[in-house]
Amino acid sequence: MRVKAETILPYSLLAPTLIFVTLLIVVPIAQAFLLAFQTPDGSFTLANFQKMANDTSFGDALKFTLLLLIFIVPMQVVLALIMALLIHTRFKGHTVFLYIYAIPLGISDLAAGIAWLSIFTERGYLNSILNQLGILDKPFLFLSYQNLPAMFGTIVVAESWRATAIVMTILLAGLQVIPRDYFEAADVFGATTLKRTLFVVLPLLRPSLQNALIIRTIFAFQTFAVVFALAGRVIPVLAGESYNWYVANRNPNIAAAYAVLVLIFTVAATWFYLRFLQTGAAEAGYD
Amino acid sequence: MAKRIVYLMIVVALLTAACAPAPAAAPTAEPTKAPVAAPTQAPAPTAAPAQPLVFLSTQLTPVEEQEKMRNIILKDMTGAKVDFISDAEGVVVDRILAEQKAGKVAVGVVGVLHGTFPNLLAANALEDLTPLVAKLSDRPIVKEFMTLGKLGTDKQYYIPWMQATYVMAVNKKAMQYLPAGANVDALTYAQLAEWGKNITNATKEKKIGFPAGPSGLMHRLTQGYLYPSYTGGLVTTYRSDDAVKMWTDFKAIWEYTNPQSVTYNNMQDPLLSEEVWITIDHTARVVNAFKNKPNDFVAAPAPAGPKGRYYMSVLAGLGVPKGSPNRAGAEALIEYLTRPAAQAITLREVSFYPIVESALPTDLPDYVRLEADGVVKQSKASDAKVALLPIGLGAKGGDFNKIMQDTLTRIVLKGEDIKTVLNDQANQLNALMTELKAPCWSPDPDSGGTPCQAK
Numbered sequence: 001m002r003v004k005a006e007t008i009l010p011y012s013l014l015a016p017t018l019i020f021v022t023l024l025i026v027v028p029i030a031q032a033f034l035l036a037f038q039t040p041d042g043s044f045t046l047a048n049f050q051k052m053a054n055d056t057s058f059g060d061a062l063k064f065t066l067l068l069l070i071f072i073v074p075m076q077v078v079l080a081l082i083m084a085l086l087i088h089t090r091f092k093g094h095t096v097f098l099y100i101y102a103i104p105l106g107i108s109d110l111a112a113g114i115a116w117l118s119i120f121t122e123r124g125y126l127n128s129i130l131n132q133l134g135i136l137d138k139p140f141l142f143l144s145y146q147n148l149p150a151m152f153g154t155i156v157v158a159e160s161w162r163a164t165a166i167v168m169t170i171l172l173a174g175l176q177v178i179p180r181d182y183f184e185a186a187d188v189f190g191a192t193t194l195k196r197t198l199f200v201v202l203p204l205l206r207p208s209l210q211n212a213l214i215i216r217t218i219f220a221f222q223t224f225a226v227v228f229a230l231a232g233r234v235i236p237v238l239a240g241e242s243y244n245w246y247v248a249n250r251n252p253n254i255a256a257a258y259a260v261l262v263l264i265f266t267v268a269a270t271w272f273y274l275r276f277l278q279t280g281a282a283e284a285g286y287d
Numbered sequence: 288m289a290k291r292i293v294y295l296m297i298v299v300a301l302l303t304a305a306c307a308p309a310p311a312a313a314p315t316a317e318p319t320k321a322p323v324a325a326p327t328q329a330p331a332p333t334a335a336p337a338q339p340l341v342f343l344s345t346q347l348t349p350v351e352e353q354e355k356m357r358n359i360i361l362k363d364m365t366g367a368k369v370d371f372i373s374d375a376e377g378v379v380v381d382r383i384l385a386e387q388k389a390g391k392v393a394v395g396v397v398g399v400l401h402g403t404f405p406n407l408l409a410a411n412a413l414e415d416l417t418p419l420v421a422k423l424s425d426r427p428i429v430k431e432f433m434t435l436g437k438l439g440t441d442k443q444y445y446i447p448w449m450q451a452t453y454v455m456a457v458n459k460k461a462m463q464y465l466p467a468g469a470n471v472d473a474l475t476y477a478q479l480a481e482w483g484k485n486i487t488n489a490t491k492e493k494k495i496g497f498p499a500g501p502s503g504l505m506h507r508l509t510q511g512y513l514y515p516s517y518t519g520g521l522v523t524t525y526r527s528d529d530a531v532k533m534w535t536d537f538k539a540i541w542e543y544t545n546p547q548s549v550t551y552n553n554m555q556d557p558l559l560s561e562e563v564w565i566t567i568d569h570t571a572r573v574v575n576a577f578k579n580k581p582n583d584f585v586a587a588p589a590p591a592g593p594k595g596r597y598y599m600s601v602l603a604g605l606g607v608p609k610g611s612p613n614r615a616g617a618e619a620l621i622e623y624l625t626r627p628a629a630q631a632i633t634l635r636e637v638s639f640y641p642i643v644e645s646a647l648p649t650d651l652p653d654y655v656r657l658e659a660d661g662v663v664k665q666s667k668a669s670d671a672k673v674a675l676l677p678i679g680l681g682a683k684g685g686d687f688n689k690i691m692q693d694t695l696t697r698i699v700l701k702g703e704d705i706k707t708v709l710n711d712q713a714n715q716l717n718a719l720m721t722e723l724k725a726p727c728w729s730p731d732p733d734s735g736g737t738p739c740q741a742k
Binding site for chain 2: 056057117121122123138141143144145146147228229230231232233234247248249250251
């Protein structure tokens with residue numbers, strides 16, 4: 001009897017999560033797959049993918065999504081790492097910084113996009129300040145479709161502001177579980193702060209870095225509200241096209257085709273990180 | 288400290304789970320399920336209805352306008368407690384049709400644009416309102432609008448509710464650059480380009496603006512203003528030589544258009560911040576400019592092209608879904624909203640114009656009068672002609688709009704060859720119209736029931 005209870009216990013503890021994930025993630029993914037391969041009246045087809053690939057915005061959406069990924073993810077990880085290491089030194093008042101860093105986590109992405117729009121627009125805060133300081137005598141058009149790099153740059157800045165905090169939180173949690181003994185040992189052997197960071201902290205942080213990269217990359221594929229607010233239709237992204245096809249064009253099938261594409265990219269990126277950032281248990285410091 | 292981080296992570300996890308956009312979770316079943324959750328039992332006819340009357344609309348979607356509808360326009364309404372809900376056209380149509388299919392109707396009154404009603408009628412989802420017409424005979428509803436409400440039949444399927452249009456809003460600072468011989472109340476598109484050029488030469492800034500942002504109404508300007516004014520049609524003339532001329536001229540205007548136009552969803556904000564001096568947009572989307580700085584702006588008719596000064600009249604009507612749970616309440620609401628007093632409040636609060644043929648009320652605030660001045664000049668211009676919103680496209684209205692948006696993106700923003708683009712897009716347009724079996728609507732010539740096609 002007792003043995004049986006012990007066998008059941010882990011499963012019953014896992015059950016709520018399993019049910020949650022099945023109902024809210026696995027089932028919708030299956031539904032999206034079905035939709036993507038179906039016509040509105042239910043017969044199977046590849047026409048949705050053809051229509052998606054032939055759409056005016058498809059090539060740009062693919063290009064800009066990948067570009068955003070390349071620009072945002074590495075920059076955010078480096079920034080977040082610096083922020084986390086800074087907090088981890090536990091200097092006086094570090095909790096204040098922690099809370100300030102966490103503010104963007106509480107703001108919806110569309111609200112963040114609109115806030116940044118009011119900063120970057122022609123008569124926005126940034127131009128007003130630059131003008132007051134005498135740096136610019138005419139407003140600079142950050143959000144002109146004729147100046148795509150500037151427009152793209154504003155998105156990178158806004159997205160970095162919005163989502164660096166989550167990477168930092170994961171890295172900071174990772175830092176906290178590294179046993180203090182390692183740092184003390186490093187100190188005993190006379191390591192400088194830089195050496196300690198490079199040769200002790202970073203290798204031990206690899207599992208957290210991997211998690212942060214995976215989560216951040218998934219989020220990067222889902223980005224669209226900030227892009228919508230700052231660049232309208234000029235810089236399309238995959239998730240935004242999915243939204244457009246579903247909401248504006250009332251075509252759930254093509255929206256699902258985009259969703260499947262995003263899913264494939266996400267799975268590929270996750271596999272890449274798991275494969276090439278492999279972490280052993282010993283490195284993680286859990287042995 | 289470690290504990291604090293754990294709490295923070297939990298909060299973050301919850302937040303991201305709640306906020307993450309999940310395109311993968313876009314089930315088609317959703318819109319059909321939602322309304323079923325609403326009360327479904329038809330109330331006993333004798334008892335006062337305990338459930339509020341659901342007034343579902345595609346109009347007044349901005350939150351402030353919804354609040355004005357609930358708290359100000361409907362304030363004096365008696366006879367039924369009204370629950371006003373506003374959503375996108377597709378969602379509204381889906382809900383009405385789903386309720387019909389399920390046989391459980393919760394929506395009491397539906398307030399949508401003229402072009403949406405044929406789809407509801409095609410699904411046999413509308414009550415015949417002919418008996419109500421006699422009760423409304425005390426108010427001078429414009430006859431043409433009442434006729435439109437019959438949807439080509441001999442029965443009244445909707446009662447006109449309110450109308451809107453687009454207006455040209457001009458900052459007075461722009462007036463000094465008006466081309467010689469041009470009159471702001473009788474402008475042509477060619478003169479608009481020249482005007483923009485004069486301003487850019489003088490100020491080194493591009494001061495024309497268009498609502499070409501992701502939720503802006505630029506496609507309506509293409510459909511109801513540019514195309515008809517140059518080609519006398521829309522679908523049939525989509526790739527005509529006149530259309531090539533139109534896009535060539537529009538590109539000339541775009542030369543002097545603020546490139547931030549691609550982010551503008553309504554034009555009142557860029558007008559107020561003076562990023563833009565001249566624009567054309569929906570009356571409800573420029574009204575704050577007149578409201579906040581009544582001394583700075585004038586309203587004028589939209590420009591004219593070779594085929595006339597076309598403008599789009601946006602007519603919204605009130606219908607009752609078949610099997611509506613509270614017919615008496617629905618009729619009371621329609622009767623209330625078409626009263627001249629309620630029409631005046633609607634104009635004052637949300638800038639939609641009356642459908643009754645009476646002089647504008649005298650107690651209008653200045654800013655409404657300013658804008659109304661432009662609207663009246665537009666409809667009374669000697670070369671004025673009316674274009675209607677697309678009709679009978681239903682849930683595919685978005686696809687139709689996308690064709691216009693893609694045409695603009697490719698020709699104007701990406702600089703592709705006009706003829707090639709028009710040919711591509713006209714083929715898509717023809718495929719869509721064939722799929723929908725949608726006949727032509729004004730100003731395209733009657734296609735006699737066959738799908739409207741670009742030549």
